Amino acid sequence: MKMPHNAFKAALTQNEPQYGIWAGFATGYASEIVAGLGYDWMLIDGEHAPNTVPSILAQLQAVAPYSTAPVVRAVTGDAVLIKQLLDVGVQTxxxxxxxxxxxxxxxxxxxxxxxxxxxxxxxxxxxxxxWDAVPDYLNTAHEELCLIVQVESRKGVENVEAIAAVEGVHAVFIGPADLSTGLGHINNPSHPQVQEKIRHAVEATLAAGKICGILAPAEDDARRYLSWGCQFVAVGIDISLLRQAAQANLARYRDTPNAPAPSRTY
Structure with missing residues (x-):
């Protein structure tokens, strides 16, 4: 049996935009729905979503038949947790x-x-x-593994050149929410100081010969970051998209007097 192919890592070498979506529902059922939508990659979030190693495994199994590549965010960089995640099949x-x-x-x-x-x-x-069916796994595993480090604090940006230069780091991912909060601009990633730090992090990452990514659910932000050189961009969050669509759906009826009942389509 061949080593499972890491489609996400391979795509990063193509110098083409890779559009992703955050998967935060922490269930294989919801992740499978997202995996079938055509995004290039999806982030299974183990930091802020209520995921455990078994629930991440269930999602990896659920999305395996689809072309959307899974990326898993750990809650921490603890070596023991990383070992568990890699053992259940996390490649990125x-x-x-x-x-x-x-x-x-x-x-x-x-x-x-x-x-x-x-x-x-x-x-x-x-x-x-x-289960021991991949020949010579111990010597070849690194070929299909991909490490993305998040830079999302003042200190991280100050050290981004050195971080990006580390051999074995394949990409740097910028977190605008944490970065803006750490810089004193809570809930305001668009503040000029935050944007300056983001652009510096992008340029430093590219100068080190590494790939840069970012979370940007707002279209204007996503297009700007792509123009700066970000190659993989998360352009949506499943929980937010559900909430927004549900709110808009209800508003059509709450805000319209004598609105007809919705047609049954099931």
Whole structure:
């Protein structure tokens, strides 16, 4: 059996925009719906969504038949958690709040087997090896693994050149919400100071020869960040899209006197 192919990592080499969507419902059922919509990638969120390793596994299994590539965000860069996530089959891992090159190097080591890292060997116990069916997994696993580090604080931006330069870091992902909050502009990523820091992080990442991504649900923001050089952009959040659509649907009836009852389509 061949090593499972990492379509997301391969796509990053094509120099084409990759449009993603945040998956926050923490269930395989909802993630499968999102995976069938045609986005290039989806972020299974283990930081702010109520996910555990088993629920992430269930979502990886649910979206496996689809072309949308799963990216998993861990709640922390803890090496033991990273080991578990990789063992259940995560190939593209995003780690939040990376603020130094030392931290980035530790994440690289957590994703690699000795002598190049500290990842423990699970062998036939792990989905990643297809239960020992992938030949020479220990020596080749790194070829299909992709590490994305999040830069989303003042300190992270100050150190972004060094972070992006770390060998084994494949991409840098900018978090505008945390960055704007940390800079004293709560809920205002559009503030000029925040935008200046974002552009600096993008340019530093590209100068290091790495790929840059960002979360930008607002279309104007997404297009601006793409023009700055971001290659993979999350342009929607499933929870927000549901809420917005449900609100708009209800408003059609609440705001219209004597509105007809909706037709039944089920």
């Amino acid at each position: 891992l995003m780690v939040p709040m990376v603020e130094s090159a030392e931290q980035a190097r530790a994440l690289v080591h957590a994703m690699r087997y000795p002598p190049h890292g500290i990842r423990g060997v699970g062998g036939g116990l792990t989905r990643a090896t297809r």
